Structures are given as structure tokens and as C-alpha cells.
Amino acid sequence: MGPIEMLFELMDEPMAHSAPLECYLHDLSISKTEFYDLKDKSICLIGGGKSPIKKGLIDNGIKNCAVTNIEPNFAAEDYDIQDSLIKESLFDIDFKQHENRFNEVWSRCSLPHQAKTWQESFLSFLIPLMMSKKGGKVRIFPVNNSVLPGLSFLPSAGVHVDVKQFEGINVGFYHEKTMALFMSMGLLQKEMVPTVNDILNKKVPEFALDSGIFGQGKQSLVTLHKHNFFNDWKILEMIRRLQVH
Secondary structure (H helix, E strand, O other), rough: OOOOHHHHHHOOHHHHHHHOOHHHHHOOOOHHHHHHHOOOOOOEHHHHHHHHHHHHHHHHHOOOOOEEEEEOOHHHHHHHOOEEEEEEOHHHHHHHHOOOOOOEEEOOOOOOOOOOHHHHHHHHHHHHHHHHEEEEEEEEEEEEEHHHHHOOHHHOOEEEEEEEEEEEEEEEOHHHHHHHHHOOOOOOOOHHOOOOHHHHHOOOHHHHHHHOOOOOOOOEEEEOOOOOOOOHHHHHHHHHHHHOO
């Protein structure tokens, strides 16, 4: 198989399912202060696949940070790289069991794109908020601009919403196999590959920001800061049960 054929094969793979810590830090715009504050905290990955987030945290000095992955596409026996696996869709979980549970909820290349109905689109933002602790944060990337007006009710409900827009963000170049292929083709040198320290110190190589191989266009990162909102899981259960389409 030639390099071009290999590239198209890689483009068909679910990139988020092997994204390392560096990719999450970059795309979710996590600062150095926020990163080191993860010690003794809890993170929930939504659709994290086989991402080695836990190992990345430990390798960079962040210990005792519990990582839970909500991922219906992998069996628990397939890997043990997170502390716990919830093998269900986010929209099927037991809301009551996960209320006010996590300090951080991260979604990269997962929400709200997994939603198949308007109820699920709505719940893509409300469930993570319900799951996060008071003072916690929900980070969702990428979010198409067309769904942003739907977040307008959140500020009036006591939730602070940050929206950062990016042009031409590449959502797949951290993929390990892709990196190896680019290096073999002479398109990428090892010193151009960002590390955790590069990202935390804002020393991301130009290649990392300008590559558009896996998609371009204006995309947004939405960060929700929870204060007092939707602590009642019963409200979400009512929305989930609605039969209007």
C-alpha cells in the first residue's frame, strides 16, 4: 500500500479513539494552571475511546486524578487505560448515579455530533452539566456555530459560557499512525511534534495549527462553568422520555 492509499485509510479511522493527552490539552484550550490543578480531581471523558489520558497525566506528574470514560464502542476487557469505563451511550446512562460527580467533563470530537434527535442535542449540554460538580467545567470541542444560539438560555440559568472560535483547526494530526506516515513521507520532522510542555507553554509548532488535512473551517470550543444548575436528574429524565421529533 502506497502513502496516498495509507493516508485515505487513516482518514476513515475514528481519530478521537486514540487521541493522546496533548490533543485534549490543545483542542480544549487547557491552560498550564488548569492542567496542574487536575491533581486529586476527577475527569469524565465522553467518547474517549482508547485515548491514553491516564498515562499522559501520570507521565507528566499529575497523580491521583481519576479518569472515567463513557464509551459504548469498546468492551471493558479491551483495555485498562482509564480508571473506569461506562460502556453506554451518554444518552442512556443512569442520570441519578452520575449527578454532581466530576470536576471536569471533556468531550473531543464527540458531542454534540453523536446526537440523533433534538432531545439528544439538548441533552448534549445538559447531561455534562448535571454530571459536573459545583464549580466544575464542561469542555466541548468542536461545536458547529449553528448550535451556539441554543446555548443562550444557559447564562440566565447561572451558567457562565466561554466560546472560543478557531479557523482551520486540524482535529486529527496527533493520530499516532498519521504522524508516522507523515514522517516517512518527509512531511513532518520529529521536533515539530508538540509535547505536553510545548502546549502548556504555548510553544506549539506552526504545523500543528495550520495543518488542515482532516478538515478546515470555523469551529468553536464551548466551556461551561457550573454554578447552580440542573442538579435535579429528574428533569433530564423527563426530556429524555419526550416522544416529540
